[in-house]
Amino acid sequence: MADTSTPSSLTSKLRPVDLGGAVVGLRFLGPLAAFVLGEGEVVLVGEEESRVRAHNGAVLSVAGDDKRILTGGDDGRVVATVADGTTQALFEQKGRWIDQVAAGPDGAIAFSAGKTAHFQPIKGDAKSLDLPSTVGGLAFAPKGTRLAVAHYGGVSLWFPNAVAKPERLEWKGSHRGVMWSPDMRFVVTTMQEAALHGWRLSDGGHMRMTGYPSRVTSMAFTTGGKFLATSGSSEAILWPFASKEGPMGKQPSMLAPRDVRVSAVAAHPRDEVIACGYEDGLVLMVRISDGAEILMRAPGGGAVSALAWRGDGGALAIGTEGGAGGLVAF
16 A cells, blocks of 8 residues: 655645536646536636636536547537637537547547547548447547547447448447557457457457456556556556557556555656556556656545646646546646
8 A cells, every 4th residue: 555654745736726526537738737527617727727618518528639628518519628718619419418529630529429420620521430339439540530439349440531441340348448559559448347458450369458346447558658557456557568469468567556446547748657546536656667656646535537647747637526626746
């Protein structure tokens, strides 16, 4: 268990933020931290704090980049919020829920409603793809406009601008979150069960990552894609992805063990470091090479539901289910 009395602590640098609602997503917009609350507000925190109403209802999905945060809601809208507090509805369809949103590397967006995935480029016509079941996750490839669409039975790899049918990566079960490795050699999903599943795109090889006591709800590739850090256990589980085979036949690393489960992870944008949040509200910064820990936030305020690093790695934003937020700059 992490010793919270250790002098290796940055809690004195924590700036608490009373958000007043559960945090369901978190991004940095340049220097500003954007906390997305489940009831439809976005709280922008820099030197000052401001609130904007993005949705008239619940937020169901969050994505974005360093210029805008994208949210999908049960009001049938996809909304972009930028650093000055301006919001813009990019898509609206009354009576539908926007279950998933994704931000493309070139400014394109994707979103889903029920069994249909939609793609909207910056210029050109929108495209859509009907899936065999409700879309569980969306992710753009790090380069280009290829989309990974998770659903029951596997993942569809979709080039919206191509005539060819999407490539299907099959594996029985309900696939939820989906992520590409930074080098685009692997696609990994979180499952409805307590497991991950992955595919090597070179040969379609399966990578089944099991042994979790609870469902994985948060995952992040470390800088360069050497490891995939995940929640779902009483320590951060890091699967090795540096070799061409991926994690198959290898044991994961286990960092920052406690008697409380990890609820959120975030990878530092430049260094081999992760932030690790727990169900009791505690947050640690952990160095992967030797497991050294630095306390960022003491317990309290509900489970950690979102973590985000500033683009330069010099600040960490923290959000909890109990509406407690925080910023640690160092």
